[in-house]
Amino acid sequence: MKMFDLTGQKAIVTGVGSPRGLGRSIALGLREAGAKVAVISRSARVFDIAREDGFLAGQADLTDRAQLEQVFADLVAQLGTLDILINNHGMTFVHEAESVPLEIWDRMLSTNLGTVFHLCQLGGRIMLRKGYGKIINMASVMSFSGGNKIPAYAASKGGLAQLTKALANEWIGRGINVNAIAPGLIETEMTEGIKNNPARRDYFASRMPIGRFGRPDDVQGTAIFLASHASDFISGAIIPVDGGFLSS
Numbered sequence: 667m668k669m670f671d672l673t674g675q676k677a678i679v680t681g682v683g684s685p686r687g688l689g690r691s692i693a694l695g696l697r698e699a700g701a702k703v704a705v706i707s708r709s710a711r712v713f714d715i716a717r718e719d720g721f722l723a724g725q726a727d728l729t730d731r732a733q734l735e736q737v738f739a740d741l742v743a744q745l746g747t748l749d750i751l752i753n754n755h756g757m758t759f760v761h762e763a764e765s766v767p768l769e770i771w772d773r774m775l776s777t778n779l780g781t782v783f784h785l786c787q788l789g790g791r792i793m794l795r796k797g798y799g800k801i802i803n804m805a806s807v808m809s810f811s812g813g814n815k816i817p818a819y820a821a822s823k824g825g826l827a828q829l830t831k832a833l834a835n836e837w838i839g840r841g842i843n844v845n846a847i848a849p850g851l852i853e854t855e856m857t858e859g860i861k862n863n864p865a866r867r868d869y870f871a872s873r874m875p876i877g878r879f880g881r882p883d884d885v886q887g888t889a890i891f892l893a894s895h896a897s898d899f900i901s902g903a904i905i906p907v908d909g910g911f912l913s914s
């Protein structure tokens with residue numbers, strides 16, 4: 667449908683370092699809708715994925731500000747401009763609050779929140795100049811719920827939801843939609859630990875009325891929707907894609 671058509675749009679998707687992660691599925695969805703897509707990851711696997719799927723690619727540890735600026739500038743130069751920015755990269759770590767090393771707290775907040783602000787600032791500047799853009803941040807059901815033994819992750823994703831709303835308020839009047847997707851449990855490398863831990867697996871299974879965990883492709887449609895004209899009147903929304911987790 668034309669409303670969802672991304673022909674000619676230029677997109678960057680971060681966190682595309684796993685062949686079965688959310689980032690790759692989203693990047694493929696944008697490409698199929700017509701966009702030219704550049705992908706970023708800390709992992710060198712980003713180049714294999716890009717070769718296979720026809721994306722531009724850059725490798726960077728986004729917590730390093732110089733690397734972030736360099737990879738972003740390189741990819742925008744290759745794309746020619748930027749219409750769609752999907753901040754999908756992220757990390758998690760299960761730990762008890764009383765014993766977690768503060769370095770992990772710092773790394774989590776930097777990876778899941780600080781780098782996203784930096785990317786939004788760089789992408790926003792380009793989009794503000796042309797009065798058009800779509801920014802989509804990858805939040806989580808843990809943007810709403812505190813979870814269990816993931817205080818740094820929950821804090822980072824809660825902050826990401828607030829950042830999304832704050833930027834949305836500043837920029838919607840200037841042509842930029844900033845929204846977020848909040849996935850429930852999706853089967854990827856990140857959630858292998860949950861699947862292999864019976865107590866955690868059963869907790870999530872009991873809270874998913876749909877009766878199964880998610881697959882990366884379950885998130886693809888919402889990403890295309892938020893990247894397209896179909897979502898032009900949506901601003902600051904944190905959209906759960908969770909098989910019913912939050913309503914259970």
Ligand SMILES: NC(=O)c1ccc[n+]([C@@H]2O[C@H](COP(=O)([O-])OP(=O)(O)OC[C@H]3O[C@@H](n4cnc5c(N)ncnc54)[C@H](O)[C@@H]3O)[C@@H](O)[C@H]2O)c1
Pocket residue numbers: 680681682683684686687688689706707708709726727728729754755756757758777804805806807848849850851852853854855856857
């Ligand atoms: N899988 C789930 O159940 C789930 C649920 C809610 C939210 N999310 C979020 O979705 C996003 C994608 O998760 P996924 O499950 O596909 O995990 P994943 O581990 O497959 O993907 C995360 C990607 O981020 C990249 N990355 C991490 N730190 C980076 C850094 N400093 N610099 C550059 N790249 C970095 C990794 O290399 C990897 O490619 C994450 O933000 C995650 O928090 C996932």
